[in-house]
Amino acid sequence: MFYSKLDLGGTNIAEHLESKGAKATGIDASLLETYPEKMGIEGEERNKEPVIFASRHRSEKKIVCLTAHVPGNWSSNDAGGEKRKLSIAPAKLLKCAIVSLNETVKEKNLSEKWPVTLEVTHHGPSSDTPIIFMEIGSTEEEWRNKEAGEVMASAIIKTIEKCEQNNEYKIAFGIGGGHYAPEFTKVALETDIAVGHIVPKYKLDEFDVDMFRQGIERTKEKVELVLLDWKGMDSKQREKVQGFAKEMGLEVKDTKEVRKK
Numbered sequence: 299m300f301y302s303k304l305d306l307g308g309t310n311i312a313e314h315l316e317s318k319g320a321k322a323t324g325i326d327a328s329l330l331e332t333y334p335e336k337m338g339i340e341g342e343e344r345n346k347e348p349v350i351f352a353s354r355h356r357s358e359k360k361i362v363c364l365t366a367h368v369p370g371n372w373s374s375n376d377a378g379g380e381k382r383k384l385s386i387a388p389a390k391l392l393k394c395a396i397v398s399l400n401e402t403v404k405e406k407n408l409s410e411k412w413p414v415t416l417e418v419t420h421h422g423p424s425s426d427t428p429i430i431f432m433e434i435g436s437t438e439e440e441w442r443n444k445e446a447g448e449v450m451a452s453a454i455i456k457t458i459e460k461c462e463q464n465n466e467y468k469i470a471f472g473i474g475g476g477h478y479a480p481e482f483t484k485v486a487l488e489t490d491i492a493v494g495h496i497v498p499k500y501k502l503d504e505f506d507v508d509m510f511r512q513g514i515e516r517t518k519e520k521v522e523l524v525l526l527d528w529k530g531m532d533s534k535q536r537e538k539v540q541g542f543a544k545e546m547g548l549e550v551k552d553t554k555e556v557r558k559k
Contacts (some may be wrong), residue, residue, distance in 0.1 A: 299312075299315065299320070299321065299322050299323065299349075299350045299351075299352060299454060299458075300322070300324075300325060300349060300350070300351050300352070300506060301322055301323070301325075301351065301352040301353065301431045302324070302325060302326070302353065302479055303324040303325065303326065304326070304482050305353055305354050305441075306354055306441035306442055307351045307352070307353055307354025307355070307433060307434040307440075307441035307447075308324075308351075308353045308439060309324070310434065310441060310443070310444070310446070310447035310450075311432075311434070311447050311450045311451050312324065312352060312449070312451075313447065313455070314444075314447045314448045314451035314452075315352075315451040315454065315455070317451075318451060318452070318455060320451070320454070320455055322352065322469065324429070326443035327420045327477070328436060329477040329495040329521040333366040333493065334457060344430060346386075346426075346427045347428075348388035348391045348427075348428035348429065348430070348461075348518065349427055349428065349429045349430075350391070350395070350429075350430055350431075350454060350457065350458075351429060351430070351431045351432070352431075352432055352433075352450065352454065353431050353432070353433045353434075354433060354434055354435070354441045355417075355433035355434060355435030355436050356435070356436055356437075356464060357435055357436035357437075359436075360436050360437050361435060361436050361478075362411075362412065362435065362436065362440055362458060363412070363413050363414070363415050363435045363436065363478070364399050364403070364412050364413070364414050364415075364432075364433070364434060364435070364446065364449065364450060364453075365411075365414075365415055365416065365417050365431075365432070365433045365435055365478075366392055366395040366396050366416060366417070366429055366430055366431065366432050366433070367392070367416060367417035367418065367419060367420065367430065367433075368384070368385055368387040368388075368392060368419045368429070368431075368494065368495055368496075368498075369385045369419065369420070369421055369422055369423055369424070369425065369429060369431060370381065370383065370384030370385045370387075370419045370420070370424060370495065370516070371383060371384070371420070371421070371422070371424065372384075372420075372468065372497055372501040372504075372505065372509055373501060373504055373529075374425075374435065375422065377420070377421035378420060378421055378422025378423060379421065379422025379423050379424035380388040380422075380424040381464070382494055382505075382509060382512075383512070384419060384424070384512045384516045385419075385423065385424055385426075385427075385428075385429050385516070386425065386426060386427065386428040386429070386511075386516050386517070386518055387419070387428065387430075387494030387495045387517045388428035388429070388494070388518040388519075389467070389469045389470070389494035389517055389518065389519050389521075390461060390465070390467055390469075390488075390492050390518075391428070391430055391457070391461050392416070392430050392492065392493065392494065393467060393486050393491075393492035393493070394457045394458075394460040395430055395432055395453070395454075395457045396414065396415075396416055396483060396486045396487065397447075397458035397460065397487060398454075398457040398460055399414045399432070399450075399453040399457075400487055401453075401456065402449055402452050402453040403449060404458060406449060408445070408449065412445075412446060412449060414483070415478045415479065415480065415483050415507075416478075416483045416486060416493070416496065417477060417478060417479060417483050417496075417513055418472075418475075418477055418479050418496040418497060418498040419496055419513075420477075420496045423470055427525065428518045431456060432450060432454060432457075434446045434447070434450055444512060454539065459467060466490070466494060467490055467491060467492035467515065467521070468490060468491045468492070468522055468523055469491075469492055469519045469520060469521050469522055470485075470491050470492065470493045470494070470521065470522070470523040470524070470525040471493070471494060471495055471496075471513045471514055471517065471521050471523070471524050471525065471548075472485075472493045472494075472495065472497070472525050472527070472553075473496070473497050473502070473513075473524065473525070473526050473527070473531070474497075474498070474499050474502070474526050474527030474528070474530035474531040474535070474536075475496075475498060475527035475531075475537050476498060476499065476500075476530065477498055477500075477523060479496050479498070479527075481527040481530065481553040481554075482496050482525070482527070482553065484553070484557060485525065485553050485556060485557060488557055489556055491523070491525070491556060492518070493525065494513075494517040494518070494521065495507070495513040495516070497513060498530075499530050499531050499535070500536040502511060502531055502538070502539070503535070505535075505538070505539070507542050507545065510539065510542040510543075510546075511546070512543075514546065521548070522548075522549065523549050524539070524543040524548050524550045524551075525550075525551055525552075525553055525556065526539065526540075526550060526551070526552055526553065527552075527553050528552040528553070528554065
């Protein structure tokens with residue numbers, strides 16, 4: 299588990315992890331972009347051990363939340379990483395993270411105070427090591443909040459424990475909807491599906507087959523399903539991504555369809 303020593307949210311989480319006897323490794327924030335090499339993580343791309351990075355989440359709308367997501371860029375690299383390059387998405391770890399966060403806030407009767415959500419794939423680094431971010435959002439007040447730090451630390455420990463279990467999940471690539479991915483959050487919490495990369499509606503007009511292929515190939519596990527937030531995109535966007543899926547021989551389903559089972 300890693301965090302930036304210059305990140306208020308990350309250091310808050312790390313302090314609580316250490317109080318629970320869990321190890322958290324602090325790095326200089328500048329190492330985020332060169333992180334796999336600088337951290338000495340070795341091995342082949344897909345077979346590397348997944349990494350959790352504890353961090354802060356910033357939102358212009360100051361949305362209070364606890365989030366988890368995979369880093370990577372669908373187009374530009376305004377927030378670090380490489381243009382049009384995704385990190386390796388450990389879908390099982392991401393599912394364990396959001397389930398653990400949800401369980402932890404429920405156990406502590408904090409669900410209304412600290413909403414839990416997946417976010418779409420965004421920002422750097424563009425890592426060849428499987429990685430997820432677990433974040434406190436969205437202002438300095440929340441980043442420093444000791445309750446949030448304790449909740450996130452507890453959830454991270456639970457995430458690691460869950461991922462050591464031999465749970466079988468169907469692996470999906472999520473497409474459509476807004477940045478906070480409510481449909482894919484529900485899928486992760488209510489079904490046996492683990493979603494890796496998620497591309498939002500606001501990126502779909504420029505989305506092409508090369509980035510579709512990355513969404514599939516740069517997932518640690520084998521992707522079996524393309525999952526669409528059907529109402530979270532227009533008909534032209536749906537037609538385009540369905541064509542990409544057909545070209546790669548992948549099954550396509552609506553999020554609401556899989557949640558009914």
